[in-house]
Amino acid sequence: MVLNAIDIASPYQNDINIAATGADIVIIKVTEGTSVVNPYWKTWADQTLAQGKCLGLYHWATEADTTAQVNAFFNAIGSYKDKAMLFVDYEDYTSESGPKPIKHSGTRIAREILEKGSAKAGKPLGLYIALSTENSQDWSFAAKKYPLWVAQYNVTAPTYGFQNPVMIGSPKYWDTITLHQWTGNGHISGHSGKIDISVFYGDKATWNKLIASTSNSSLTEVDEEMAWHPEVKWNQLGMFRINREGGINLYTSSELAFVTKENGADAVRKYGDFIIWQAKGGAVKLGTNTQWASQADGLTKINPLAVNDNAHAKCKIVADDAYTQDEPKADAAGIKHLPKGSTWTVFGRQDKYLIVGGGSDGKYVDGDKAVIVL
DSSP, X not given: OOEEEEXXXXXXXXXXXXXXXXXXXXXXXXXXXXXXXXXXHXXXXXXXXXXXXXXXXXXXXXXXXXXXXXXXXXXXXXXXXXXXXXXXXXXXXXXXXXXXXXXXXXXXXXXXXXXXXXXXXXXXXXXXXXXXXXXXXXXXXXXXXXXXEXXXXXXXXXXXXXXOOOOSSOOSSOSOOSEEEEEEEEEOTTOSSOEEEEEESSOHHHHHHHHHXXXXXXXXXXXXXXXXXXXXXXXXXXXXEEOSTTOEEOBSSTTOOSBOEETTEEOEEOSEEEEXXXXXXXXXXXXXXXXXXXXXXXXXEEOHHXXXXXXXXXXXXXXXXXXXXXXXXXXXXXXXXXXXXXXXXEOOEETTEEEOOOGGGOSXXXXXXXXXXX
Protein backbone atom coordinates (compact mmCIF):
# COMPACT_ATOMS: atom_id res chain seq x y z
CA MET A 1 0.00 0.00 0.00
CA VAL A 2 1.14 3.56 -0.66
CA LEU A 3 -0.08 6.96 0.50
CA ASN A 4 0.12 10.17 -1.52
CA ALA A 5 2.11 13.01 0.00
CA ILE A 6 2.58 16.68 -0.86
CA ASP A 7 5.17 19.04 0.58
CA ILE A 8 4.41 22.72 0.84
CA ALA A 9 6.21 25.94 1.71
CA SER A 10 5.61 29.67 1.75
CA PRO A 11 5.37 31.63 -0.52
CA TYR A 12 4.92 28.88 -3.13
CA GLN A 13 1.69 27.34 -1.83
CA ASN A 14 0.15 30.24 0.10
CA ASP A 15 -3.24 29.72 -1.59
CA ILE A 16 -3.50 26.01 -0.83
CA ASN A 17 -6.76 24.44 0.36
CA ILE A 18 -5.49 21.38 2.17
CA ALA A 19 -8.92 19.78 2.51
CA ALA A 20 -9.39 19.85 -1.27
CA THR A 21 -6.00 18.39 -2.26
CA GLY A 22 -6.86 14.71 -1.83
CA ALA A 23 -3.41 14.12 -0.30
CA ASP A 24 -3.02 11.55 2.47
CA ILE A 25 0.09 13.21 3.89
CA VAL A 26 1.06 16.90 4.08
CA ILE A 27 4.71 17.73 4.81
CA ILE A 28 5.31 21.38 5.68
CA LYS A 29 8.47 23.48 5.64
CA VAL A 30 8.79 25.15 9.04
CA THR A 31 12.28 26.67 9.19
CA GLU A 32 15.39 27.31 7.12
CA GLY A 33 18.81 28.00 8.57
CA THR A 34 18.58 29.98 11.78
CA SER A 35 16.29 32.86 10.85
CA VAL A 36 13.66 31.84 8.26
CA VAL A 37 10.29 30.69 9.62
CA ASN A 38 7.28 29.84 7.45
CA PRO A 39 4.48 32.09 8.75
CA TYR A 40 1.79 29.64 7.58
CA TRP A 41 3.21 26.41 8.94
CA LYS A 42 1.08 26.15 12.09
CA THR A 43 -2.14 27.05 10.26
CA TRP A 44 -1.41 24.40 7.66
CA ALA A 45 -0.43 21.85 10.32
CA ASP A 46 -3.69 22.39 12.23
CA GLN A 47 -5.70 22.07 9.03
CA THR A 48 -3.87 18.84 8.16
CA LEU A 49 -4.58 17.27 11.54
CA ALA A 50 -8.18 18.48 11.55
CA GLN A 51 -8.71 16.69 8.23
CA GLY A 52 -7.36 13.44 9.64
CA LYS A 53 -4.34 13.55 7.34
CA CYS A 54 -0.81 12.53 8.28
CA LEU A 55 1.52 15.40 9.16
CA GLY A 56 5.19 15.91 8.41
CA LEU A 57 7.36 18.92 9.29
CA TYR A 58 10.80 19.76 7.93
CA HIS A 59 13.80 22.01 8.41
CA TRP A 60 15.78 23.19 5.39
CA ALA A 61 19.46 22.92 6.27
CA THR A 62 22.02 25.61 5.47
CA GLU A 63 25.70 26.12 6.27
CA ALA A 64 24.83 27.93 9.51
CA ASP A 65 25.77 26.60 12.96
CA THR A 66 24.01 23.26 13.31
CA THR A 67 23.11 23.63 16.99
CA ALA A 68 21.47 26.97 16.23
CA GLN A 69 19.57 25.40 13.30
CA VAL A 70 18.26 22.55 15.45
CA ASN A 71 17.20 24.98 18.17
CA ALA A 72 15.41 27.20 15.63
CA PHE A 73 13.43 24.22 14.30
CA PHE A 74 12.43 22.79 17.67
CA ASN A 75 11.69 26.18 19.19
CA ALA A 76 9.28 26.74 16.30
CA ILE A 77 7.46 23.40 16.35
CA GLY A 78 7.18 22.93 20.13
CA SER A 79 4.73 20.15 20.98
CA TYR A 80 4.09 19.45 17.28
CA LYS A 81 7.22 17.29 17.33
CA ASP A 82 5.02 14.56 18.83
CA LYS A 83 2.30 14.97 16.18
CA ALA A 84 4.42 14.76 13.03
CA MET A 85 7.19 12.92 11.30
CA LEU A 86 10.22 15.24 11.22
CA PHE A 87 12.69 15.67 8.35
CA VAL A 88 15.89 17.47 7.43
CA ASP A 89 15.89 18.84 3.87
CA TYR A 90 19.49 18.71 2.65
CA GLU A 91 20.37 20.23 -0.71
CA ASP A 92 22.56 22.96 -2.17
CA TYR A 93 19.79 25.38 -3.05
CA THR A 94 19.01 27.66 -0.08
CA SER A 95 17.65 31.19 0.22
CA GLU A 96 20.48 32.21 2.54
CA SER A 97 23.67 33.61 1.02
CA GLY A 98 27.07 31.99 1.55
CA PRO A 99 28.48 28.49 1.00
CA LYS A 100 26.08 25.73 0.02
CA PRO A 101 25.93 22.77 2.43
CA ILE A 102 26.65 19.78 0.22
CA LYS A 103 29.18 21.42 -2.07
CA HIS A 104 31.05 22.95 0.87
CA SER A 105 30.62 20.39 3.65
CA GLY A 106 29.64 17.06 2.10
CA THR A 107 27.47 15.15 4.57
CA ARG A 108 28.78 16.87 7.73
CA ILE A 109 25.95 19.40 8.13
CA ALA A 110 23.31 16.73 7.59
CA ARG A 111 24.99 14.38 10.04
CA GLU A 112 25.19 16.98 12.79
CA ILE A 113 21.58 18.10 12.38
CA LEU A 114 20.30 14.52 12.21
CA GLU A 115 22.19 13.53 15.36
CA LYS A 116 21.34 16.67 17.37
CA GLY A 117 17.78 16.83 16.09
CA SER A 118 17.07 13.15 16.75
CA ALA A 119 18.38 13.51 20.29
CA LYS A 120 16.11 16.50 20.84
CA ALA A 121 13.10 14.79 19.27
CA GLY A 122 13.61 11.48 21.06
CA LYS A 123 13.22 9.67 17.75
CA PRO A 124 15.09 9.45 14.42
CA LEU A 125 14.58 12.34 12.01
CA GLY A 126 14.04 11.54 8.34
CA LEU A 127 16.43 12.79 5.67
CA TYR A 128 15.36 14.36 2.37
CA ILE A 129 18.00 14.25 -0.36
CA ALA A 130 18.17 13.85 -4.13
CA LEU A 131 18.97 10.37 -5.41
CA SER A 132 22.08 11.79 -7.10
CA THR A 133 23.25 13.14 -3.73
CA GLU A 134 22.60 9.78 -2.07
CA ASN A 135 24.64 8.05 -4.78
CA SER A 136 27.55 10.51 -4.75
CA GLN A 137 28.17 11.06 -1.01
CA ASP A 138 29.03 8.62 1.78
CA TRP A 139 25.83 8.07 3.77
CA SER A 140 26.88 4.84 5.47
CA PHE A 141 26.51 6.54 8.87
CA ALA A 142 22.84 7.33 8.19
CA ALA A 143 21.38 4.43 6.23
CA LYS A 144 20.59 2.19 9.21
CA LYS A 145 19.36 5.01 11.46
CA TYR A 146 17.29 7.55 9.56
CA PRO A 147 14.30 7.10 7.21
CA LEU A 148 15.02 8.16 3.63
CA TRP A 149 12.85 10.58 1.66
CA VAL A 150 14.48 10.60 -1.76
CA ALA A 151 13.83 12.86 -4.74
CA GLN A 152 14.06 11.35 -8.21
CA TYR A 153 11.91 12.88 -10.93
CA ASN A 154 10.76 10.46 -13.60
CA VAL A 155 8.99 13.29 -15.38
CA THR A 156 9.66 17.02 -15.62
CA ALA A 157 6.57 17.90 -17.65
CA PRO A 158 3.41 18.89 -15.74
CA THR A 159 1.56 15.93 -14.22
CA TYR A 160 -2.02 15.90 -13.05
CA GLY A 161 -3.27 13.96 -10.05
CA PHE A 162 -1.47 11.35 -7.97
CA GLN A 163 0.61 8.54 -9.44
CA ASN A 164 3.06 5.90 -8.25
CA PRO A 165 5.85 5.78 -10.84
CA VAL A 166 8.72 3.34 -10.52
CA MET A 167 11.97 5.03 -9.53
CA ILE A 168 14.70 5.30 -12.16
CA GLY A 169 17.87 4.24 -10.38
CA SER A 170 18.22 3.09 -6.79
CA PRO A 171 19.84 4.18 -3.51
CA LYS A 172 23.41 3.15 -2.87
CA TYR A 173 23.31 3.12 0.94
CA TRP A 174 19.69 2.65 2.00
CA ASP A 175 18.04 -0.73 1.59
CA THR A 176 14.58 0.76 1.91
CA ILE A 177 12.93 4.01 0.85
CA THR A 178 10.34 5.64 3.08
CA LEU A 179 9.14 8.27 0.59
CA HIS A 180 9.86 8.89 -3.09
CA GLN A 181 9.34 12.45 -4.35
CA TRP A 182 8.65 11.80 -8.01
CA THR A 183 7.76 15.25 -9.37
CA GLY A 184 8.21 18.93 -8.62
CA ASN A 185 5.67 19.88 -11.26
CA GLY A 186 2.52 18.22 -9.99
CA HIS A 187 -0.94 19.75 -10.32
CA ILE A 188 -3.77 18.74 -7.99
CA SER A 189 -7.04 20.10 -6.69
CA GLY A 190 -6.87 22.78 -4.00
CA HIS A 191 -3.86 24.64 -5.40
CA SER A 192 -3.48 26.83 -8.48
CA GLY A 193 0.21 26.23 -9.16
CA LYS A 194 2.70 23.39 -9.27
CA ILE A 195 3.49 21.28 -6.22
CA ASP A 196 5.92 18.56 -5.12
CA ILE A 197 4.34 15.11 -4.88
CA SER A 198 5.71 11.98 -3.20
CA VAL A 199 4.56 8.46 -2.43
CA PHE A 200 4.94 6.97 1.04
CA TYR A 201 5.51 3.22 1.07
CA GLY A 202 3.14 2.21 3.83
CA ASP A 203 -0.20 3.00 5.40
CA LYS A 204 -1.31 5.44 8.10
CA ALA A 205 -0.39 2.99 10.85
CA THR A 206 3.14 2.79 9.44
CA TRP A 207 3.40 6.60 9.41
CA ASN A 208 2.20 6.79 13.00
CA LYS A 209 4.80 4.22 14.05
CA LEU A 210 7.51 6.46 12.62
CA ILE A 211 6.08 9.47 14.48
CA ALA A 212 6.16 7.56 17.76
CA SER A 213 9.41 5.70 17.14
CA THR A 214 12.18 5.88 19.74
CA SER A 215 14.33 3.32 17.95
CA ASN A 216 17.64 3.96 16.22
CA SER A 217 16.43 1.76 13.39
CA SER A 218 14.70 3.61 10.56
CA LEU A 219 12.09 0.94 9.84
CA THR A 220 10.56 -2.05 11.56
CA GLU A 221 10.58 -5.36 9.69
CA VAL A 222 6.92 -4.89 8.77
CA ASP A 223 7.67 -1.42 7.38
CA GLU A 224 10.71 -2.72 5.50
CA GLU A 225 8.64 -5.40 3.83
CA MET A 226 6.09 -2.80 2.71
CA ALA A 227 8.80 -0.55 1.31
CA TRP A 228 10.75 -3.28 -0.52
CA HIS A 229 9.64 -3.78 -4.13
CA PRO A 230 12.00 -6.21 -5.89
CA GLU A 231 11.65 -7.01 -9.58
CA VAL A 232 11.59 -10.51 -11.06
CA LYS A 233 11.01 -12.16 -14.42
CA TRP A 234 7.49 -13.32 -15.16
CA ASN A 235 8.35 -16.97 -14.42
CA GLN A 236 10.56 -16.46 -11.35
CA LEU A 237 8.99 -17.52 -8.07
CA GLY A 238 10.03 -14.51 -6.00
CA MET A 239 12.78 -12.80 -4.00
CA PHE A 240 14.22 -13.30 -0.53
CA ARG A 241 16.03 -10.57 1.43
CA ILE A 242 18.31 -11.34 4.38
CA ASN A 243 17.59 -8.94 7.21
CA ARG A 244 19.05 -10.73 10.20
CA GLU A 245 21.98 -9.02 11.90
CA GLY A 246 24.97 -11.32 11.55
CA GLY A 247 23.54 -13.13 8.56
CA ILE A 248 21.83 -16.50 8.17
CA ASN A 249 22.71 -20.16 7.75
CA LEU A 250 22.03 -22.20 4.63
CA TYR A 251 20.64 -25.71 4.97
CA THR A 252 20.99 -28.93 3.01
CA SER A 253 17.25 -29.34 2.40
CA SER A 254 13.85 -27.79 3.01
CA GLU A 255 13.67 -29.73 6.28
CA LEU A 256 16.21 -27.21 7.68
CA ALA A 257 17.70 -29.99 9.81
CA PHE A 258 21.37 -29.77 8.75
CA VAL A 259 23.49 -26.71 8.01
CA THR A 260 25.29 -26.77 4.67
CA LYS A 261 29.09 -26.85 4.85
CA GLU A 262 31.30 -24.66 2.66
CA ASN A 263 35.07 -25.06 2.88
CA GLY A 264 34.65 -27.01 6.10
CA ALA A 265 32.59 -24.33 7.86
CA ASP A 266 28.87 -23.59 8.26
CA ALA A 267 27.51 -21.87 5.17
CA VAL A 268 26.54 -18.29 6.02
CA ARG A 269 25.13 -15.46 3.94
CA LYS A 270 25.58 -12.04 5.55
CA TYR A 271 23.23 -9.93 3.46
CA GLY A 272 21.68 -9.57 0.04
CA ASP A 273 18.63 -10.26 -2.12
CA PHE A 274 18.24 -13.71 -3.69
CA ILE A 275 15.97 -15.22 -6.32
CA ILE A 276 13.68 -17.87 -4.85
CA TRP A 277 13.81 -21.01 -6.97
CA GLN A 278 11.54 -23.14 -4.83
CA ALA A 279 9.47 -22.74 -1.64
CA LYS A 280 8.39 -25.55 0.64
CA GLY A 281 7.15 -25.73 4.23
CA GLY A 282 8.52 -22.39 5.38
CA ALA A 283 11.83 -22.82 3.54
CA VAL A 284 13.09 -21.21 0.32
CA LYS A 285 15.75 -22.45 -2.06
CA LEU A 286 18.18 -19.66 -2.94
CA GLY A 287 20.50 -21.52 -5.30
CA THR A 288 21.58 -25.14 -5.50
CA ASN A 289 19.81 -28.05 -3.81
CA THR A 290 21.90 -27.49 -0.66
CA GLN A 291 21.21 -23.77 -0.38
CA TRP A 292 17.96 -23.57 1.54
CA ALA A 293 17.03 -20.83 4.01
CA SER A 294 14.33 -20.39 6.58
CA GLN A 295 11.71 -17.82 5.64
CA ALA A 296 11.84 -16.66 9.27
CA ASP A 297 15.38 -15.37 8.61
CA GLY A 298 14.37 -12.72 6.09
CA LEU A 299 11.71 -11.13 3.94
CA THR A 300 9.93 -13.10 1.23
CA LYS A 301 8.08 -11.66 -1.76
CA ILE A 302 6.32 -14.17 -4.04
CA ASN A 303 5.45 -13.47 -7.67
CA PRO A 304 1.71 -14.25 -7.89
CA LEU A 305 1.94 -14.93 -11.64
CA ALA A 306 4.44 -17.72 -11.02
CA VAL A 307 1.89 -19.70 -9.01
CA ASN A 308 -1.41 -18.59 -10.56
CA ASP A 309 -1.86 -17.71 -14.23
CA ASN A 310 -4.97 -15.67 -13.38
CA ALA A 311 -3.40 -13.59 -10.61
CA HIS A 312 -3.14 -9.81 -10.75
CA ALA A 313 0.24 -8.10 -10.51
CA LYS A 314 2.19 -5.00 -11.54
CA CYS A 315 4.75 -4.99 -14.33
CA LYS A 316 7.37 -2.52 -15.51
CA ILE A 317 8.46 -2.32 -19.13
CA VAL A 318 12.23 -2.82 -19.53
CA ALA A 319 12.59 -2.97 -23.32
CA ASP A 320 12.50 -0.16 -25.88
CA ASP A 321 10.42 -2.22 -28.32
CA ALA A 322 7.50 -3.35 -26.15
CA TYR A 323 4.10 -3.34 -27.88
CA THR A 324 0.70 -4.73 -27.04
CA GLN A 325 -0.67 -7.42 -29.32
CA ASP A 326 -4.00 -9.18 -29.87
CA GLU A 327 -2.65 -12.72 -29.68
CA PRO A 328 -0.19 -14.40 -27.29
CA LYS A 329 2.34 -15.47 -29.88
CA ALA A 330 5.70 -14.31 -31.18
CA ASP A 331 4.62 -13.26 -34.68
CA ALA A 332 1.59 -11.19 -33.60
CA ALA A 333 1.53 -7.60 -34.85
CA GLY A 334 2.34 -4.83 -32.42
CA ILE A 335 -0.51 -2.41 -31.66
CA LYS A 336 0.32 0.08 -28.91
CA HIS A 337 3.84 1.05 -27.86
CA LEU A 338 4.48 0.75 -24.12
CA PRO A 339 7.31 3.14 -23.10
CA LYS A 340 10.33 1.75 -21.31
CA GLY A 341 9.98 2.38 -17.57
CA SER A 342 6.19 2.61 -17.63
CA THR A 343 4.17 0.43 -15.26
CA TRP A 344 0.97 -1.51 -15.96
CA THR A 345 -1.52 -3.61 -14.06
CA VAL A 346 -1.39 -7.27 -15.11
CA PHE A 347 -4.64 -9.22 -15.11
CA GLY A 348 -3.10 -12.66 -15.61
CA ARG A 349 -0.91 -14.32 -18.21
CA GLN A 350 -1.00 -16.88 -21.00
CA ASP A 351 2.36 -18.61 -21.03
CA LYS A 352 4.86 -15.71 -21.05
CA TYR A 353 2.39 -13.16 -22.42
CA LEU A 354 1.06 -10.76 -19.78
CA ILE A 355 -2.53 -9.54 -20.01
CA VAL A 356 -2.40 -5.75 -19.65
CA GLY A 357 -5.46 -4.54 -21.53
CA GLY A 358 -7.99 -5.34 -24.17
CA GLY A 359 -10.03 -3.96 -27.04
CA SER A 360 -8.43 -1.84 -29.72
CA ASP A 361 -5.32 -1.13 -27.63
CA GLY A 362 -4.29 -4.79 -27.59
CA LYS A 363 -4.47 -7.36 -24.80
CA TYR A 364 -1.02 -8.90 -24.34
CA VAL A 365 2.60 -7.85 -23.94
CA ASP A 366 5.60 -10.16 -24.19
CA GLY A 367 6.70 -10.97 -20.62
CA ASP A 368 10.34 -10.99 -21.68
CA LYS A 369 10.05 -7.24 -22.28
CA ALA A 370 8.89 -6.54 -18.73
CA VAL A 371 9.60 -7.37 -15.10
CA ILE A 372 7.11 -8.06 -12.34
CA VAL A 373 7.27 -5.52 -9.50
CA LEU A 374 6.55 -7.28 -6.21
